[in-house]
Amino acid sequence: MNPTVPLGNTxxxxxxxxxxxxxxxxxxxxxxxxxxxxIVILLIGMIFNANGTFFRWSAHRDMLRQTSVFGIxxxxxxxxxxxxxxxxxxxxxxxxxxxxxxxFLMALPVPFSAASTILFCLAVGAVFGVWNGFLIGxxxxxxxxxxxxxxxxxxxxxKYISGGRKVMNAIFFPDGTFKYNPVFPEIxxxxxxxxxxxxxxxVTIIMLCCMFIGWVVLSRLVWGRYIYSIGGNEEAARLSGxxxxxxKMLTYGLSGFFCAVAGICQAAQEYQGDPEAGTGxxxxxxxxxxxxxxxxxxxxxxxxxxLIGVLTMGYLVKILSLNAVAESTRLMVTGAIIVIAxxxxxxxxx
Amino acid sequence: MKKxxxxxxLLLIGQAVFGLQAGEKKWRVGFSQCNLGEPWRxxxxxxxxxxxxxxxxxxxxxxxxxxxxxxxxxxxxREFINDFEAGNLDILLxxxxxxxxxxxxxxxxxxxxxxxxxxxxxxLSDQYTTFIGGDNTVIGLxxxxxxxxxxxxxxxxxxxxxGLSTVTAAQERGSGFHEGIKGSDIxxxxxxxxxxxxxxxxxxxxxALSRFPKIDFVYAHNDPGAHGAYLAAQAVGREKEIAFLGxxxxxxxxxxxxxxxxLSATFLYPSGMxxxxxxxxxxxxxxxxxxxxxxxxKAYDKEHPDGVTIGEPVVTW
Numbered sequence: 001m002n003p004t005v006p007l008g009n010t011x012x013x014x015x016x017x018x019x020x021x022x023x024x025x026x027x028x029x030x031x032x033x034x035x036x037x038x039i040v041i042l043l044i045g046m047i048f049n050a051n052g053t054f055f056r057w058s059a060h061r062d063m064l065r066q067t068s069v070f071g072i073x074x075x076x077x078x079x080x081x082x083x084x085x086x087x088x089x090x091x092x093x094x095x096x097x098x099x100x101x102x103x104f105l106m107a108l109p110v111p112f113s114a115a116s117t118i119l120f121c122l123a124v125g126a127v128f129g130v131w132n133g134f135l136i137g138x139x140x141x142x143x144x145x146x147x148x149x150x151x152x153x154x155x156x157x158x159k160y161i162s163g164g165r166k167v168m169n170a171i172f173f174p175d176g177t178f179k180y181n182p183v184f185p186e187i188x189x190x191x192x193x194x195x196x197x198x199x200x201x202x203v204t205i206i207m208l209c210c211m212f213i214g215w216v217v218l219s220r221l222v223w224g225r226y227i228y229s230i231g232g233n234e235e236a237a238r239l240s241g242x243x244x245x246x247x248k249m250l251t252y253g254l255s256g257f258f259c260a261v262a263g264i265c266q267a268a269q270e271y272q273g274d275p276e277a278g279t280g281x282x283x284x285x286x287x288x289x290x291x292x293x294x295x296x297x298x299x300x301x302x303x304x305x306x307l308i309g310v311l312t313m314g315y316l317v318k319i320l321s322l323n324a325v326a327e328s329t330r331l332m333v334t335g336a337i338i339v340i341a342x343x344x345x346x347x348x349x350x
Numbered sequence: 351m352k353k354x355x356x357x358x359x360l361l362l363i364g365q366a367v368f369g370l371q372a373g374e375k376k377w378r379v380g381f382s383q384c385n386l387g388e389p390w391r392x393x394x395x396x397x398x399x400x401x402x403x404x405x406x407x408x409x410x411x412x413x414x415x416x417x418x419x420x421x422x423x424x425x426x427x428r429e430f431i432n433d434f435e436a437g438n439l440d441i442l443l444x445x446x447x448x449x450x451x452x453x454x455x456x457x458x459x460x461x462x463x464x465x466x467x468x469x470x471x472x473x474l475s476d477q478y479t480t481f482i483g484g485d486n487t488v489i490g491l492x493x494x495x496x497x498x499x500x501x502x503x504x505x506x507x508x509x510x511x512x513g514l515s516t517v518t519a520a521q522e523r524g525s526g527f528h529e530g531i532k533g534s535d536i537x538x539x540x541x542x543x544x545x546x547x548x549x550x551x552x553x554x555x556x557x558a559l560s561r562f563p564k565i566d567f568v569y570a571h572n573d574p575g576a577h578g579a580y581l582a583a584q585a586v587g588r589e590k591e592i593a594f595l596g597x598x599x600x601x602x603x604x605x606x607x608x609x610x611x612x613l614s615a616t617f618l619y620p621s622g623m624x625x626x627x628x629x630x631x632x633x634x635x636x637x638x639x640x641x642x643x644x645x646x647x648k649a650y651d652k653e654h655p656d657g658v659t660i661g662e663p664v665v666t667w
Contacts, residue, residue: 058556058560065556066549159387178602180610192581270548321554322557326515327545328516
């Protein structure tokens with residue numbers, strides 16, 4: 001692997017670094033540009049350090065935990081964005097899976113085992129994703145429309161299963177009364193815990209694993225080449241024999257699978273399945289992908305870039321939170337930062 | 351097709367016979383709900399069904415859910431007015447999504463002679479029969495007094511997790527609380543929005559825990575917020591040294607959290623369905639009903655796991 005591109009660059013369009021030299025060539029690299037946005041955010045954090053809290057590990061550990069669900073969704077989003085598509089259904093699939101996970105483990109008179117629950121949840125996510133890919137690949141639906149339908153359907157599905165109520169450790173009876181089960185499933189406790197001397201959340205490790213899988217797919221497998229070539233020019237890819245339908249079904253399927261992972265993490269961290277969970281998460285995930293420098297036009301980008309985007313947004317949220325900034329100001333600052341971060345990227349496309 | 355017609359005919363005859371046997375005319379009570387998707391409103395519907403069931407021989411309920419859409423709710427109220435004009439409705443209960451868009455149509459229903467109870471959210475005129483709703487300032491005040499009673503004199507430091515500082519309900523829950531702790535040595539050291547959401551409350555509480563080595567209590571503007579704060583404190587082993595206070599007191603959320611020892615207290619935001627149906631019955635019997643009923647709150651804590659009423663409903667004629 002090229003040591004100057006440690007985070008994995010786009011294989012289909014290598015940057016021609018040999019034409020320019022020194023600092024200029026460094027700044028031509030997308031990951032350097034993405035890093036600049038992150039560094040700006042970190043500098044802001046050091047200035048507004050909330051009486052030194054920003055310099056404590058706990059702030060960073062908590063930021064990583066908080067951003068993990070978003071990071072997993074951003075990984076899913078990166079894959080479909082590189083194909084030239086988009087996945088608006090990610091937040092709703094989080095809710096559907098969170099509700100299924102909580103129902104199976106807590107709300108049934110005889111709960112399912114942890115292993116079968118998780119397998120079922122992952123399968124549901126993957127099936128939802130494959131269905132998206134099928135509509136987009138077979139019936140030439142625009143990704144926006146197909147996944148918008150999924151966004152609506154999966155949200156309804158979550159509400160249907162849960163009856164519109166948060167699924168918690170209360171078992172309801174038909175007459176409206178309920179009984180409490182004081183013991184939470186072990187798997188939930190484990191997912192909500194930390195390892196390595198209490199220093200890193202399990203969900204953060206899970207996010208990194210998902211990113212590793214995404215990186216392998218994009219950078220090490222033929223599947224990844226197909227993803228880039230479809231995003232670059234679908235017609236050319238088809239003429240050169242890329243299996244468009246299969247690639248799209250698999251890619252959206254993997255996206256759905258990652259959403260299910262995120263849904264399980266969400267439910268475990270809340271100790272409940274909220275049918276309203278994940279509302280608006282798709283936009284945060286898209287924001288992270290774009291800030292990293294993956295192009296919404298498709299064909300260009302990488303998981304490494306998305307990791308930088310995830311950290312940039314994660315730190316921004318954390319710094320605003322540490323300083324107890326009011327919600328209205330947060331929204332304005334976040335909007336401004338997205339513009340600035342994308343400005344760092346834009347000159348590359350000239 | 352013939353069979354189907356026969357079946358329908360039989361059903362109609364059955365209905366007619368049954369209706370004749372029932373004797374006195376049942377009142378048909380319409381309920382226009384702005385959004386059944388919220389847990390508090392889902393619980394409100396459960397309360398309503400339970401109260402209506404008490405008078406099953408005298409009233410029946412027609413429930414319409416607008417799913418958080420202003421124009422849908424306006425259309426549904428219009429349908430109710432048409433039902434009333436056709437003699438198929440006797441009283442309307444409305445919990446409007448927002449004030450301004452519903453002021454004219456509720457006024458129109460009232461002018462047409464349909465008795466209208468406005469529930470929970472007010473409109474911008476007095477063109478209705480009765481308003482019944484909770485008072486967020488009263489609830490905040492109760493929470494503040496509870497905190498002052500428990501912590502005054504100890505120099506207690508607290509975190510306030512606001513619903514959304516731009517929303518009236520959150521402003522009132524906040525100002526009531528600050529009124530309640532006035533004169534004590536209690537200080538709020540971290541005050542931040544959590545958008546009524548549990549994951550956001552957890553994130554904000556993590557920040558507070560990183561910043562402040564000593565936190566004595568958390569006042570969250572809803573129970574999920576208090577629960578999220580509890581989970582954040584539990585993750586760093588500080589949940590035992592902090593009292594968590596929530597608002598809403600839904601049976602399976604806040605009240606159970608108190609019973610499980612997760613929250614120290616929660617304060618009821620009442621649905622008022624018991625009083626609403628009580629006053630529907632009064633109206634049916636031809637009695638006079640008040641113009642406004644501001645509901646009292648209830649505190650649930652370790653000493654009162656089943657709740658203790660604080661104050662009285664404020665009734666205006």
